[in-house]
Amino acid sequence: xxxxxxxxxxxxxxxxxxxxxxxxxxxxLVLIFVHIIKMGLSSISLDxxxxxxxPTGETGGGMANGMAGSAVMIALASIIGLPIGIxxxxxxxxxxxxxxxxxxxFAADVLAGIPSIITGMVAYTLxxxxxxxxxxxxxxxxxxxIMIPIILRTTEEQLKMVPGSLREASLALGVPLxxxxxxxxxxxxxxxxxxxxxLAIARVAGETAPLLFTALGNQFWSSKLxxxxxxxxxxxxxxxxxxxxDWHRLAWAGALVLVTIMFAxxxxxxxxxxxxxxx
Amino acid sequence: MxxxxxxxxxxxxxxxxxxxxxxxxxxxxxxxxxxxxxxxIYEMVEQSLPSMAKSGWRFITDQNWDAVQEExxxxxxxxxxxxxxxxxxxxxxxxxxxxxxxxxxxxxxxLGAVMASLVELLAAIPSVIYGLWxxxxxxxxxxxxxxxxxxxxxxxLPFFQGAPYGVSxxxxxxxxxxxxxxxxxxxSREVLLAVPRSQKEAxxxxxxxRWEMIRMAVLPYGRSGILGAVILGMGRAIGETMAVTMxxxxxxxxxxxxxxxxxxxxxxxANEFAEATSKIHSSALMEIGLILLVVTLIINAMARLLIWxxxxxxxxxxx
Numbered sequence: 001x002x003x004x005x006x007x008x009x010x011x012x013x014x015x016x017x018x019x020x021x022x023x024x025x026x027x028x029l030v031l032i033f034v035h036i037i038k039m040g041l042s043s044i045s046l047d048x049x050x051x052x053x054x055p056t057g058e059t060g061g062g063m064a065n066g067m068a069g070s071a072v073m074i075a076l077a078s079i080i081g082l083p084i085g086i087x088x089x090x091x092x093x094x095x096x097x098x099x100x101x102x103x104x105x106f107a108a109d110v111l112a113g114i115p116s117i118i119t120g121m122v123a124y125t126l127x128x129x130x131x132x133x134x135x136x137x138x139x140x141x142x143x144x145x146i147m148i149p150i151i152l153r154t155t156e157e158q159l160k161m162v163p164g165s166l167r168e169a170s171l172a173l174g175v176p177l178x179x180x181x182x183x184x185x186x187x188x189x190x191x192x193x194x195x196x197x198x199l200a201i202a203r204v205a206g207e208t209a210p211l212l213f214t215a216l217g218n219q220f221w222s223s224k225l226x227x228x229x230x231x232x233x234x235x236x237x238x239x240x241x242x243x244x245x246d247w248h249r250l251a252w253a254g255a256l257v258l259v260t261i262m263f264a265x266x267x268x269x270x271x272x273x274x275x276x277x278x279x
Numbered sequence: 280m281x282x283x284x285x286x287x288x289x290x291x292x293x294x295x296x297x298x299x300x301x302x303x304x305x306x307x308x309x310x311x312x313x314x315x316x317x318x319x320i321y322e323m324v325e326q327s328l329p330s331m332a333k334s335g336w337r338f339i340t341d342q343n344w345d346a347v348q349e350e351x352x353x354x355x356x357x358x359x360x361x362x363x364x365x366x367x368x369x370x371x372x373x374x375x376x377x378x379x380x381x382x383x384x385x386x387x388x389x390l391g392a393v394m395a396s397l398v399e400l401l402a403a404i405p406s407v408i409y410g411l412w413x414x415x416x417x418x419x420x421x422x423x424x425x426x427x428x429x430x431x432x433x434x435x436l437p438f439f440q441g442a443p444y445g446v447s448x449x450x451x452x453x454x455x456x457x458x459x460x461x462x463x464x465x466x467s468r469e470v471l472l473a474v475p476r477s478q479k480e481a482x483x484x485x486x487x488x489r490w491e492m493i494r495m496a497v498l499p500y501g502r503s504g505i506l507g508a509v510i511l512g513m514g515r516a517i518g519e520t521m522a523v524t525m526x527x528x529x530x531x532x533x534x535x536x537x538x539x540x541x542x543x544x545x546x547x548x549a550n551e552f553a554e555a556t557s558k559i560h561s562s563a564l565m566e567i568g569l570i571l572l573v574v575t576l577i578i579n580a581m582a583r584l585l586i587w588x589x590x591x592x593x594x595x596x597x598x
Contacts, residue, residue: 018377
């Protein structure tokens with residue numbers, strides 16, 4: 001039997017160590033935030049939102065085309081990814097036999113862990129090569145492949161939380177099965193589903209690697225889905241590794257905007273999640 | 280209760296037109312997940328075949344990578360990926376597990392909740408932003424402060440020799456550590472939350488101190504789940520592209536020194552794939568991608584099974 005003093009000492013020491021670990025985890029967070037806010041605020045201006053990048057040597061310019069490009073590709077990726085993710089989740093929670101559902105669930109989890117650069121390579125061989133050129137469409141497909149497993153898993157969790165009595169009540173009133181799925185089950189889970197969708201959008205909004213050889217990036221405005229398109233994360237990457245001070249400033253401003261958008265998305269996701277718990 | 284369970288329980292007739300079509304659509308979309316996964320693996324294998332035929336095993340044993348001479352030895356990239364992610368994990372694991380324990384067991388409830396959401400925020404920051412901070416803030420700081428210190432005091436070790444470049448293996452290890460810590464912390468936290476209250480209360484009732492309670496009741500219960508979290512972090516670290524590409528220096532060499540620049544598998548893909556002109560060059564890059572894919576598939580499958588084994592036990596097979 002160890003002495004009480006020794007045991008209490010060990011308790012104190014380990015508590016201190018774990019507190020230190022927790023603080024050490026938060027230090028880089030604080031540092032990164034301080035830099036993004038400090039550098040971002042000093043570099044951001046109205047031009048940033050209205051101008052496209054200036055050629056090297058000229059000062060000023062912005063990321064307007066990148067923001068528009070990101071918005072277009074995210075919208076397109078959602079159009080592709082939302083139905084697949086949500087309807088797939090309805091299958092898993094409402095129809096699927098247990099074995100095949102487990103296989104699909106497992107595949108979705110594995111898919112979510114595949115490095116995004118590989119998603120980019122696959123989109124390249126599937127779309128860029130046959131279409132003979134980099135395109136916004138290929139970028140959107142790559143982003144959709146990343147969104148699908150996230151939406152599928154969160155939606156399924158939410159559908160499972162809908163009580164069976166709701167479905168029974170609807171069916172007892174003579175509502176067909178498919179309408180019950182859409183109008184009763186999915187609808188009562190809607191806020192939770194929205195949370196998952198917002199989180200998926202937040203995730204792909206910052207993705208850079210899958211766009212490197214699909215959307216490629218563009219210095220100018222482009223509205224064609226079959227042509228290379230600018231994207232904000234790509235611009236941040238290119239400007240950050242450039243040797244020009246002025247481009248670094250643009251990259252910091254871009255980082256500030258991107259982080260703000262992502263936090264807004266995850267805060268609203270959390271808001272949806274919370275309002276669901278209250279009901 | 281799922282709809283299938285209800286229909287069989289009340290013997291509701293299915294097979295009406297609308298139901299049939301709707302179910303068909305959901306089946307189609309659910310199975311498209313399997314199709315996507317299969318397509319990914321198939322495409323990567325197919326595109327790598329020319330390179331496999333040309334280089335054979337030399338692909339993973341040779342050090343020489345020369346696109347012009349069409350010699351492709353990927354060893355420096357494999358070495359860079361393995362070393363950077365293993366060392367990053369070695370630094371990140373104690374920090375993450377320690378802070379997960381702090382958040383769940385030690386901190387007052389409200390503080391724990393605040394810290395947990397801060398960690399979630401960290402996990403949501405895109406990697407290109409970590410890279411931006413890494414290359415413009417952290418690398419210069421390493422070059423001016425940390426690396427000269429290491430050279431002066433530990434320069435006799437082979438790991439800390441050479442000139443301070445800033446961008447280096449060390450920078451990649453640090454940035455990867457910062458990036459995987461939130462992932463491991465948040466999953467470990469979920470695993471620790473799944474430890475039954477009765478186990479902890481039993482330990483306390485027997486007179487254990489808090490640390491003894493953690494060591495004897497909490498950690499053994501969550502061990503496989505925490506291991507799963509660490510392996511998942513490994514998968515993330517080895518596939519991480521943008522941040523590493525920006526800080527590692529992109530030089531294909533195998534050097535014991537952590538201060539010298541290096542290269543990783545995702546980085547060489549990111550840098551060369553769009554500009555690969557010859558068929559064999561892009562096939563070689565595809566083969567690197569295939570290696571990466573196989574490694575991450577194995578890592579993720581293992582991690583998922585471990586995490587499921589803990590969270591399932593808790594919810595009685597409900598999930």
